[in-house]
């Protein structure tokens with residue numbers, strides 16, 4: 001089981017201290033507020049939204065643990081106009097601080113490791129998708145691979161070219 005318990009942040013907590021208090025060890029506020037490819041820092045989301053990202057980050061921690069090495073945050077919070085600028089879905093969960101895009105570090109980019117990454121994400125969806133209402137997107141962008149996770153909205157998956165055969169093979 002992935003722990004779904006969260007609490008509201010206190011008024012004096014920073015996003016970083018809140019993440020640590022929620023048991024998030026490997027993802028920092030700076031990473032969550034950076035759109036890596038664009039090299040852009042986005043504003044901090046409203047404090048009352050902070051609990052939304054915690055189950056998503058616990059899922060990200062699960063994936064990191066499974067891979068046995070750090071994962072790179074491509075982007076996480078994407079308020080408009082940033083979401084529009086990158087062509088994000090109009091109702092993207094990135095808008096609401098529920099979603100994260102994870103990339104392999106450059107030194108871990110191999111065809112084999114990409115397959116492992118996608119399989120691990122598919123396993124996460126099968127084993128914890130229901131409890132998390134997990135959204136899973138598997139992308140193969142310009143280079144490397146990218147896994148999108150969101151929680152607390154609806155269990156679903158997309159980029160079916162990758163997800164469908166993987167899920168089939170894991171059943």
Ligand SMILES: [Zn+2]
Nearest residue numbers: 099100101148
């Ligand atoms: Zn995404």
